[in-house]
Amino acid sequence: MKKQILKILQSSFLTILLFVSFFGMNIVLAQFTTNDTTQAVVKKPKEPKPTAVYTPISFRVGLDMWSMINNARNPNILRFNGNAEITLNNIWFLALEGGYGDALSFKEIPNSFEYQNVGYFGTIGVEYNVLHRLLDREAIVLGARYGFANFSHKLNYNIDDRYWDLEAVENPRTRFSRSVSEDNMSFSWAEINTGMKVNLARKGFLSHIYMSYLFRIRMRINQPTDVIAKPTTIAGFGQNDKPVNLGFSYFLSYEF
Template sequence: MVKHLKILSFIFINLFLISYQTSSGQQRESTKLKEHREQPGMTLGVNLEGPIGHFFDTDKSAFSVISHFKLPSNWFIRAEAGFENLTFSEENQEERNYHYQSNGSFLKLGILYDFFDVDEPGNNDNIFVGINYGFALQEHGSKSFIIENNYWDDYHGSLSKYVINNHWIEFLAGPRTELLKNLYMGWTLNLRVKITENNSRVLKPFSIPGYGKGDNNITLGFSYSLEYFIPWGKTP
């Protein structure tokens, strides 16, 4: 059932992107905007991955801000910072035989290349490929856990909160389109590869902020961004 919901939501989100893509393209052609693709500036916006993810996993709350800084030619610096809080619901706690709580934040910094080359005036759309370095710091613990034994007594224990950190590399690719003047919407497909995890105790993170499932050394994720472009200086 959850899997069907996921599929339906991806269809919905992608249709939403397609419809906006079409309407914004027509708008651009009719208004004949004069901005050039080389206008210097930066964007500030939000990554909707966390709020969308909350619909599928209500135990988790996440939010992040995102920025693209335009460099000369087709290069961009990408930065993202955010937080993620996770507490198991009673249902999940019972199913997994332990309570889990985590609070953490993350930072990503990387470089993108826009390989969408078009001479159409006013077309500021992009197709990005790039690489990010990611770092997450989180405090997590188990207020209680049970190890079941079918013959002898079950074991009841707890693990107090402690701090861990993770480092990863993220490869990303995806389009971004200008919905309205200076307002961009885009998505990227992200392949994340864990490099190191500094964890002094037995508990593994259920979820790593900005990375995804803590058990996996490779995760696949999406970013859906809504950004506003702040221009400065003169167009070269």
């Protein structure tokens, strides 16, 4: 009887031991699996984000048609300017611009004068296409540029007042001509611009043609100070009567 009881207890103990061993093994395996997975997740290195590489994909040259329209409207103004730009994935535009300006202004009454400013100018800057994710060939840009000009000017004027010259005492209406000429002067400005670039077609020759509208805000940086006559019109900048000047350009460009 005792032996049977011992056998029953022994078999029960073995059964419990096997059950506990099996259950414990499952727990240990689960822990190892969890730890391995966690370690794998923790130790897995993060993939670096791909760096943006901007490759020059096109080169464009163009002419400012708006200046030519103004030349036809005003015979006293002669201006020509062109631009060149490198497009980087239709995201960034490296822009260069240069031109020539010859402006003549005059007044006849009461004391006549004639002012002429002749010079060359250039700008360099960058533009960013704010809609590059939506547009593959067109662009709406915001940009900034630095502009500089080198010019000469000449002022011819007449004096009718007799107090300006002893020879006018006998004849108070005698007219005396005076002339002021200054050369090789420099001028610079900063520029903020915004505009739009539109491709005329997707195929054929017109697919290489772009229209560009550019609105400009020019802010004077430096102008000649030790001068006899203040320059009133600057090539590339425009009227110099205020430190801030507004401008507009309309370019037709060809893409290579």
